[in-house]
Amino acid sequence: MSTEPLSRARIVAAAIELIEREGADAVSMRRIAAELGVGVMSLYNHVPNKDALLSGVAEAVLSEIEFTDDPGADWTDRVRVQARAFRQIAHHYPRCTMLVVSRQVHSPAGMLPVERALATLRSAGFDGADAVRVLRVFIAFVVGSLLREVGVTPAFAPPREDAADPGVVDPALFPEVHALSALLDGCDHEGDFEFGVELMIRAIAVHPARREGTRTAADALGKADVDT
Amino acid sequence: MSTEPLSRARIVAAAIELIEREGADAVSMRRIAAELGVGVMSLYNHVPNKDALLSGVAEAVLSEIEFTDDPGADWTDRVRVQARAFRQIAHHYPRCTMLVVSRQVHSPAGMLPVERALATLRSAGFDGADAVRVLRVFIAFVVGSLLREVGVTPAFAPPREDAADPGVVDPALFPEVHALSALLDGCDHEGDFEFGVELMIRAIAVHPARREGTRTAADALGKADVDT
DNA sequence: ATTGACGTACGTACACCGTACGTGCAAGCT
DNA sequence: AGCTTGCACGTACGGTGTACGTACGTCAAT
Structure with missing residues (x-):
């Protein structure tokens, strides 16, 4: 299938999708790896540990805020x-x-x-x-x-x-x-x-x-x- | 030691103490049981599952709020x-x-x-x-x-x-x-x-x-x- | 062209988790 | 006495995060 080289971004994206689909309790390194069709430990080449992954999720979500700030407005x-x-x-x-x-x-x-x-x-x-x-x-x-x-x-x-x-x-x-x-x-x-x-x-x-x-x-x- | 009969209250208290001492990540049924000098599965005679135990913790903490409401005050x-x-x-x-x-x-x-x-x-x-x-x-x-x-x-x-x-x-x-x-x-x-x-x-x-x-x-x- | 270093993917292994299930014991009731 | 009931407990299963060792690219220097 996708021979995409597996990156932190892809892992974080998979985690987000998994969380939204099945809830935060469903997140596990094994689950995410399976979702990506990849070995569990391969994830650790791009993410130091699970906690860092979740921080990545938080950051990714937060960075999607659309700020259309108009300094001239009231x-x-x-x-x-x-x-x-x-x-x-x-x-x-x-x-x-x-x-x-x-x-x-x-x-x-x-x-x-x-x-x-x-x-x-x-x-x-x-x-x-x-x-x-x-x-x-x-x-x-x-x-x-x-x-x-x-x-x-x-x-x-x-x-x-x-x-x-x-x-x-x-x-x-x-x-x-x-x-x-x-x-x-x-x-x-x-x-x-x-x-x-x-x-x-x-x-x-x-x-x-x-x-x-x-x-x-x-x-x-x-x-x-x-x-x- | 304490031949105290082991109750939901004692379990919740032990959980609270453990959380405050070592953080929420340290809570596990095994850990709490060890803390009480008791078998792991004995806990389940008083608490249906871990989630209920944590709810008990939340309720116990919340119930300790001291409300000295004076309806006459401003x-x-x-x-x-x-x-x-x-x-x-x-x-x-x-x-x-x-x-x-x-x-x-x-x-x-x-x-x-x-x-x-x-x-x-x-x-x-x-x-x-x-x-x-x-x-x-x-x-x-x-x-x-x-x-x-x-x-x-x-x-x-x-x-x-x-x-x-x-x-x-x-x-x-x-x-x-x-x-x-x-x-x-x-x-x-x-x-x-x-x-x-x-x-x-x-x-x-x-x-x-x-x-x-x-x-x-x-x-x-x-x-x-x-x-x- | 050969060698070596290096990064990535992967499998195995370990310690720990929640808890389903079965067993034995002690107390209370009939 | 027998019976029931409830509690403490051990074992076992499937799951978890991740340390560690291994195999296989690619690229640089020789």
């Missing part, structure tokens, strides 16, 4: 675009997403998003230190959201009627949970994410450390309101 | 307290935290925090639907923060002078990252978390869907400012 729109770009790859590689967020990435692939985000926050009026902190909060939100979104979706198939709902909550002990159980069970991930992004944008907009603002006295309010 | 303080309660257990069981956040918990242990949080958000002036959405955003932030905090701390020991910093970033390609590299490398987790909590609180405070506000015209501002 900073709120830039934030929206960048947040959605992250979510888009999570949708394209749902089973790989957990892998990406579980391992911190120290590579150029993970750096470009950071660069773009920092530039956006600077344009929103933050100085360096605050831009970094705001960025970290935003990343935390995005990562947490995606993790929930993919974590709740391990098996697309069943309507999930397992031992969760039968234990209908005791209204006396958990009145709020009981009253809102319909909302808590439902999952409009798209809507939840957009809601969160708008909330974060608003939080950034009213942050007291911003220099030039929406000039709606938001920063003045923030200053007066927030001081401990 | 809602902002209640939010602060609850957020810190989460972070506190993450500090007490750093290596278990990844496990807790990676698996969605459907158990009473995970429900009490939700109940408290919803009550707090209701007291902050949100109706049911918005309370749920705001809560999800907040949880996403907390989970993302803790994940970063523990993910960046797999091995406490080395000062981490691996292949990350030597590849000093190209100032031309990544000007912002280069300029702020000192800030990006440092990690004041405590400060970052508190910064994020305050940012989230401010975001909640100015949210247009709140009924009664801090009466600082924050909601009025929010309404005027945010409408697309």
